[in-house]
Amino acid sequence: MAWKTLDDIDLAGKTVLMRVDINVPMENGVVTDATRIEKIVPTVKDIQAKGGKVVLLAHFDRPKGKVVPEMSLAHVQGALEAALGSKVVFAADCIGAPAREAIARASGDAVVLLENTRFHAGEEKNDEGLAREMAALGDVFVNDAFSAAHRAHASTAGIAHLMPAAAGRLMEAELRALDAALGAPKRPVVAVVGGAKVSTKLDLLGNLVAKVDHLVIGGGMANTFLVAQGVEVGKSLAERDMAQTAREILAKADDAGCAIHLPIDVVVAREFKAGAANETVPVHACPADAMILDAGPATVAALRDVFATAQTLIWNGPLGAFEIEPFDAATNAAARAVADLTQAGKLVSVAGGGDTVAALNKAGAANSFSFISTAGGAFLEWMEGKELPGVAALG
Template sequence: MAQFNTIDDLDMDGKVVLTRVDLNVPVEDGRVTDATRIERIVPTVKDIQAKGGIPVLLAHFDRPKGQRNDAMSLRQILPALEAALGQPVKFADEIVGGAAKRAVAALAKGDVLLMENTRFYPGEEANDATFAASLAALGSVYVNDAFSASHRAHASTEGLARLMPCAAGRLMEEELTALQSALGAPSRPVVAVVGGAKVSTKLDLLSNLIEKVENLVIGGGMANTFLVAQGIEVGKSLAERDMADTAREILAKAQTTGCTIHLPVDVVVAREFKAGAESETVPVTACPADAMILDAGPQTIGAIGNVFTKCRTLIWNGPLGAFEIEPFDAATNAAAKVAAQLTSEGRLISVAGGGDTVAALNKAGVAGEFTFISTAGGAFLEWMEGKDLPGIAALTNSPEQLQRFPQS
C-alpha cells in the first residue's frame, strides 16, 4: 500500500480543515438510532482541534440524487453530533457560494461546522472539477476520514484530495492499517470467511482471495451453490444453479493457488424460514427434497474452529447462515466466539466488515473483541476484491500534494 499522510504530517494551526466524514447513519422520526459512525469520527475532529485546526465537516446522507430534500438534511444529525463531540456544532445550509464562505469566515479556533448534505449538489457524485474547486476554496487543508465512501470518485472524496494538501483522518488511518495487516502484509496462515446469499455478487472477491489466503471458508447461501456444483442436492435451499460452472472454476483455481476451500459437512435444515421453525441437523449429502439449508451444523462449526486455531490472520465478510433468526444464527455465533477468544489470547488478528457481518458480530456479542471492525460496506468489499479505491488512491499522492501546495 502506498504511503499516505496523517493528521500528524500537516500544519493545521489556524487553518480551516475540510474534513470528509461518514454521517450516513440510521434515522427514525428525525432521531439518530445508531450513532456508531458519528462516535468514530470524534478522535479525528478532536485531534484537528488540538493542532489548532478548524474542522469543517463534509458528509453525505442517503441518496437525494443531486436534489435538495429536507428529509435527507444533515441538520437532523446535529443533536447526535453535538452529543458525541461534547460541544455545540454550527450548521451551514449551503456548501458552496457566498453563504458557505460567510459561514466558514465566521469560524474561530475551537468551532466545528457541519455543512449540508454534499449529495444535494449534482457536482458531488459527478466529481465535477468546478464544484470541487468551489469546495476547496473554503479551506486550506483536506482530511479524509470516510473510508466507507472512498470507493466512490466523488468531489468530496477524490476531487478535493487532488486540489489540496491532504491526509487520512484517525479512523481512515486505523482502517487502512488494519486492512494492510489483514491482506497487504499479513501474518500467515490467513483464513477468509465469506458468507452471504449469492456467489454472483462476490465473484471478484472470491477470485482475489484464493490468490491471497491459505484457507477460504464459504458459508450462507453461497455455500449451497458450491454444493450444487459438486453434485450435492440441496432441496429447496437458496442456490444459484446457473453459477455451478463458475463455482467449479473457482474450486479448480483454488487448487492451483494452494488455497483450501472449506464447505459445510453437515447442515441445519427446516421446512419453514421463520424464527423457531422446527429444524434438524443432517449430513450435507442428506438434505431432504422438501427442506432448505439455513445454517451450518456442529461438525462444520468444529471444523471452522480448527481452521481458525491454525491461522494467524482472519478476514471476515458475510454470515454463515440465516443469522437474523434463531436457531439459524448458531454457526455464525459459535465461529465468531472462537475468533474472538483467539483474538483476546493474542493468537489471531481478526478483521471484519460489511453491514451484515457487523450486525452478526454485534448479535453474537463479540464485535468489541475483534482486532478491527470496519463500518464500511461497499468500500470494504471492493478493498477485499483487490480494487483501487479512488478516495484512497488520491490520498496516497499526498507527498506530491505537499510539494505542489506548500504549507504557509
C-alpha cells in the same frame, strides 16, 4: 500504498476540510444511532489540538442532486454538538457565501458543518468545478470517511487532488487494519465469506483464493458450491446456473494452494421461520423436501481447528440464516471462537459488511475482534482487490 496522516501535515492556523460519514439513521427528525458521529470525534479533537479549524463535509441519504429539506444535515447538528461537546455552526450550503460566512463566524473550538454535498448534482459526478469551490474554503483536506472511499465523488476524490490531503484517524485505523489483513498479513490467513449468492461475490472470491491460505464458504453460497460438486441440496437456496463458475473458482483455489472449506454437516428444515422443526444431517443427506439453513456442529468444530492454525482472519458474511433462531448457531459459535483466539492474542481478526456486523453483534463477538469495519461497499471493494478512489487520492 503510501498515504499521509494528520502527523504529516502542519495544521496550525489552517482551515481543515474534513470529509466524514455521518449518514446516521433518523426517526422523526431525531438521530437514533449516533455511532458514526461518535467515531469522528478523535480526528476532530486531534485537528483542533494541532491548531486547525474543522469544517465538516458530508453527504446524507440520496437527494440525487436536488435540495431535499428532509435530507438536510441541519438535522444532525444537535447530535454533533452533544458528541463533540462544543458548538457546531451550520452552513446552508457546502460552497459559496453561506459556507464562507459560517467558517468566518466560527471561533474557538466551534466546528462548521456544511450542508449535504449531494444537494449538488456535481458531487456524484466528481465535477471538477464543484470540487474547486469546496477546496477554496480551506487549506487542507482530511478524509475520515472510508465508507465513502469507493466513490469517486467531488468531496472524496476530486477535492483531494486540489490541496494537501491526509487520512483522518478513523480512515488511518481502517487502512492499517485492512493492510494487516490482506496487504502484508501474518500467515496462515483465513477468509470467511458467507451470504446468499455467489453471483454477487465473484470478484471477491476470485481475489481471495489468490491471497489467502484457507477460504471458508458459508450461507447460500456454500449450497451453490455443493451443487457444483454433485451434492443434492433439496429445496435450498442455490444458484444452479453458477455451478460451472463455482468449479472454476475451486480449480483456481487448487492452483493457488488455497484450501476451500465447505460444510460437512448441515441443519435442515422444511419451513423458513423462527423455531421451525429442524434436524442436523451429513451434507450428502439433505432430504429432497428440505432446505439447508445453517452449517452443523461438526462443521463448526472443523472450522475451530482451521482458525486455531491461523494468524490472520478476515470475515464477510454469515454462515447460515443468522437472523432466525436456531439457524444462527453456526455463525454465533464460529464468531465466538474467533473472538476467543483474538482475545488470547493468537489471531488478528478483521470483519466488515452490513450483515457481518449485525451477525457478530448478535453473537456478542464484535467487540472482541481486532477491527470491525462499518463500511459496506468500500470494505467489499477493498476485499475484491479494487482501487478505492478516495484512498488513492491521498497517495
